[in-house]
Every structure is written in C-alpha cells, then in structure tokens.
Amino acid sequence: MPMVPPAWNDRERVEEYVGMMNGGTVPTAVAVSTLDLCRPALDHLSTDCHRH
Numbered sequence: 001m002p003m004v005p006p007a008w009n010d011r012e013r014v015e016e017y018v019g020m021m022n023g024g025t026v027p028t029a030v031a032v033s034t035l036d037l038c039r040p041a042l043d044h045l046s047t048d049c050h051r052h
Contacts, residue, residue, distance in 0.1 A: 003031065
C-alpha cells in the first residue's frame with residue numbers, strides 16, 4: 001500500500017533503491033498509521049452506539 005501517491009516519489013531515488021536491492025541489499029520497511037475519528041459514542045441519528 002503506497003504511503004503517498006506514486007507521482008510524489010523522486011524517480012532518481014527510487015532507481016537508487018532498485019539498484020541497491022538488485023545488489024543484494026535487503027530493505028527495512030516501517031509503516032506507522034493513526035486513525036483518529038472524533039465522534040460521540042452515542043449518536044442519536046444512528047443505531048451504532050459503539051462508533052466513536
């Protein structure tokens with residue numbers, strides 16, 4: 001899953017990484033995500049009382 005749109009990637013940097021991986025370098029991937037939904041626990045217009 002891309003973290004940013006592919007068009008945002010620096011093409012030269014991507015090619016550098018490809019070359020490193022072709023040479024045997026194993027990359028380390030770390031992804032951190034935060035989902036923050038600020039909604040009331042009880043919504044009088046919804047039947048889902050657990051969404052908050």
